[in-house]
């Protein structure tokens with residue numbers, strides 16, 4: 001079993017944006033994320049950590065969505081299972097929180113580009129460094145993590161979601177992530193880069209803040225559509241989870257799944 005390479009203290013190497021390629025999750029990544037989906041997400045201390053770390057690193061942001069979408073087979077709402085419910089709830093919270101911070105980039109005692117970067121490491125990356133006891137760890141409710149990883153890595157349902165919603169989000173994707181033109185908002189990492197080189201000012205941060213606040217409203221509608229009493233979501237709402245993860249973790253992975261780019265264009 002290999003683990004993602006990591007380096008440095010504040011920002012792990014896996015904070016780099018993903019290439020346009022499959023994730024190929026390890027058994028241990030799937031075991032930890034499957035447990036996270038089933039409980040840790042609700043923990044108040046975990047929310048505090050995730051606020052500081054701006055969610056997960058790019059790899060584990062998309063891995064989190066893949067694990068929920070591929071492995072959660074039953075649900076309520078029109079679709080039933082294989083939908084990003086936990087993802088929408090968590091990232092609505094993170095998008096609203098981050099929108100508030102971006103609206104006041106100088107009000108937090110930090111340089112604007114620092115506001116755009118995590119101040120704490122990805123929780124999953126830290127957990128992957130904890131040695132397994134006797135080389136063995138139980139999956140959530142005794143699940144077989146190796147077979148769950150094999151199932152998740154097929155990406156069947158995540159690919160279907162990305163393909164089905166691509167017409168909505170492709171025009172709003174970060175142009176720098178995909179090497180395309182277009183007038184989409186930069187993702188968090190590319191916005192930070194623009195601030196660093198003086199190509200984005202407080203007005204750009206305020207515009208991203210407004211975009212995130214309205215995205216959070218769509219995420220609220222999306223998670224409501226996955227509850228027993230919720231209304232079915234329209235196409236724009238269905239795309240909201242791809243857009244929020246694209247902002248926080250870059251767009252190459254969903255673009256790859258939707259066939260908008262290919263592995264040869266990675267990096």
Ligand SMILES: [Zn+2]
Nearest residue numbers: 057060122125
């Ligand atoms: Zn991570």
Ligand SMILES: [Zn+2]
Nearest residue numbers: 174177187190
């Ligand atoms: Zn980008």
